[in-house]
Amino acid sequence: MTTNENKFREAALIAKEFGVELEWERRSYTEIQADSLEEIVGFGVEEVCREIGDPCFAEDAGLFIDALNGFPGPYSKFVFLTIGNRGILKLMEGVENRLAEFRSAVAFCSPGGGPVVFSASVRGKITHEPRGTGGFGFDPIFEVNGRTFAEMSTREKNLLSHRGAAIRKFLLWFKGERGQDMGE
Amino acid sequence: MTTNENKFREAALIAKEFGVELEWERRSYTEIQADSLEEIVGFGVEEVCREIGDPCFAEDAGLFIDALNGFPGPYSKFVFLTIGNRGILKLMEGVENRLAEFRSAVAFCSPGGGPVVFSASVRGKITHEPRGTGGFGFDPIFEVNGRTFAEMSTREKNLLSHRGAAIRKFLLWFKGERGQDMGE
Numbered sequence: 001m002t003t004n005e006n007k008f009r010e011a012a013l014i015a016k017e018f019g020v021e022l023e024w025e026r027r028s029y030t031e032i033q034a035d036s037l038e039e040i041v042g043f044g045v046e047e048v049c050r051e052i053g054d055p056c057f058a059e060d061a062g063l064f065i066d067a068l069n070g071f072p073g074p075y076s077k078f079v080f081l082t083i084g085n086r087g088i089l090k091l092m093e094g095v096e097n098r099l100a101e102f103r104s105a106v107a108f109c110s111p112g113g114g115p116v117v118f119s120a121s122v123r124g125k126i127t128h129e130p131r132g133t134g135g136f137g138f139d140p141i142f143e144v145n146g147r148t149f150a151e152m153s154t155r156e157k158n159l160l161s162h163r164g165a166a167i168r169k170f171l172l173w174f175k176g177e178r179g180q181d182m183g184e
Numbered sequence: 185m186t187t188n189e190n191k192f193r194e195a196a197l198i199a200k201e202f203g204v205e206l207e208w209e210r211r212s213y214t215e216i217q218a219d220s221l222e223e224i225v226g227f228g229v230e231e232v233c234r235e236i237g238d239p240c241f242a243e244d245a246g247l248f249i250d251a252l253n254g255f256p257g258p259y260s261k262f263v264f265l266t267i268g269n270r271g272i273l274k275l276m277e278g279v280e281n282r283l284a285e286f287r288s289a290v291a292f293c294s295p296g297g298g299p300v301v302f303s304a305s306v307r308g309k310i311t312h313e314p315r316g317t318g319g320f321g322f323d324p325i326f327e328v329n330g331r332t333f334a335e336m337s338t339r340e341k342n343l344l345s346h347r348g349a350a351i352r353k354f355l356l357w358f359k360g361e362r363g364q365d366m367g368e
Contacts, residue, residue, distance in 0.1 A: 033215035033224075033259070040217075071266035075217070075259045082255035087275055091267060 003028050006136040007059060011167050014158055018171040025056060037062055037074055037105035042115035049109035057108040057170060061163055063138045065100040065126060067092070076138065085130050085141050098125040102142060102149075104162035106170040118173065120165030187212050190320040191243060195351050198342055202355045209240060221246055221258055221289035226299035233293035241292040241354065245347055247322045249284040249310060251276070260322065269314050269325045282309040286326060286333075288346035290354040302357065304349030 002008055003026060012022045029044035041060040049056055062076040068091060072079035079087070092098065103121040122144060130140035132150030135157060139149035149157050158164035186192055187210060196206045213228035225244040233240055246260040252275060256263035263271070276282065287305040306328060314324035316334030319341060323333035333341050342348035 030227075031217035033217055033262070043214075068271070069266040071263065071271070073262070073266070075262055078217070078257070078259055079255065082253040082257070083275060087252070087255070090275055090277070091271055093274070 002026070002058060004136075007061075007163070010154055010158055010161075010163055011059065013154060014164055014167045015171060018168075018175060020171060020174070025052070029058060031060070034074060035070075037103055038107070038117045038119060040074060041105045041107040042117050045107040045109045046115050049111060053111050055108070055110035057106055059104060059106045059163060059166065061102060061104040063088075063100060063102055063142065065092070067095045067097045067099070080137050085138060088126065088138065088141060089129065092126050098127075100124060100126050100142065102138075102162040104166040106166045108170060108174065116173070118166050118169040120162050120169060122160060122162045122165070186210070186242060188320075191245075191347070194338055194342055194345075194347055195243065197338055198348055198351045199355060202352075202359060204355060204358070209236070213242060215244070218258060219254075221287055222291070222301045222303060224258060225289045225291040226301050229291040229293045230299050233295060237295055239292070239294035241290055243288060243290045243347060243350065245286060245288040247272075247284060247286055247326065249276070251279045251281045251283070264321050269322060272310065272322065272325060273313065276310050282311075284308055284310050284326065286322075286346040288350040290350045292354060292358065300357070302350050302353040304346050304353060306344060306346045306349070 008022070008024050015022045027048070029048045031040055032043050034040050037060045041058050045056060045058045048058070062073045064070045064073050065088070072088070101121045101123045103119065106118045107115040109115045124142050124144040127141050127143050127148060130150070131148045132140050134152060134154070135150040142149050144160055149161065152160070192206070192208050199206045211232070213232045215224055216227050218224050221244045225242050229240060229242045232242070246257045248254045248257050249272070256272070285305045285307045287303065289301055289303045291299040291301045293299045308326050308328040311325045311327050311332060314334070315332045316324050316336075318336060318338070319334040326333050328344055333345065336344070
């Protein structure tokens with residue numbers, strides 16, 4: 001579940017490749033403050049699963065900038081909503097090391113079980129100005145192979161992105177589990 | 185409880201004025217991601233109270249900068265540890281509106297009861313450079329009446345500060361409650 005329509009659209013497109021249709025549980029969950037996305041999303045999905053009594057998964061992502069000691073990291077959404085891309089670019093003024101990574105953690109939980117978490121990341125660079133109109137959040141200032149995520153179509157971004165990779169890991173596992181279940 | 189020795193020292197000094205001796209439960213608690221400190225600290229203190237089975241209180245504070253839409257707000261600790269005072273001053277370069285406030289929320293919980301929360305805030309300004317060696321965190325860049333919190337003694341800071349005010353509110357209530365309990 002998520003409240004972010006962009007995220008859902010990206011995830012649904014990937015799930016389609018796996019022949020899985022996603023249902024959008026548009027709700028938020030308790031997000032804890034932690035340095036790792038895995039902890040945050042694991043905690044949240046377990047809570048929602050307990051409440052709704054159905055299997056569900058959630059994803060959390062963040063931008064970790066090397067020269068800023070991992071800022072904005074797990075608090076990317078809040079930082080985006082307050083200081084935005086302009087704030088990040090201001091913090092990076094005069095900073096030579098532009099290296100950064102987007103990280104994603106997907107957690108799945110079914111009733112009675114604990115969360116299973118899948119992570120992925122993608123290395124890139126912080127640009128000197130925003131470029132592109134696609135994507136959302138920090139996409140216009142995060143560049144991989146010369147183009148920002150906002151300069152890519154959702155399909156292209158999914159092939160390269162942290163979220164695409166983490167969701168694929170999860171779906172591969174999920175299809176394997178379900179296959180096993182049905183075989184038994 | 186807190187893991188921050190500076191906070192404990194400030195709180196203990198105030199409690200002394202009320203004839204209350206504090207015991208330091210040096211532990212952390214689950215901090216949720218929320219826009220309000222009240223929610224964060226209420227959630228945490230309830231959890232710890234359930235675990236230890238004793239009355240306890242916790243405090244959470246944050247710096248909310250007007251021109252930055254409330255950044256760093258509830259995530260002040262993480263922001264301090266990553267981009268620090270230098271990062272905040274860089275974000276504020278060329279910004280005329282320097283107004284900001286420190287907010288504090290104190291939550292108390294006793295076994296079987298829900299959290300009771302007390303809040304306070306203090307308005308001030310973000311300086312153009314760090315000043316003073318006292319206090320901790322953003323104290324060197326937060327100015328009230330011409331002096332930063334880091335330029336004050338703990339006692340002076342407590343008289344003016346968000347934390348001082350919130351803890352006093354809590355202790356006044358606490359002494360009243362206890363008085364009532366004993367009278368009944």
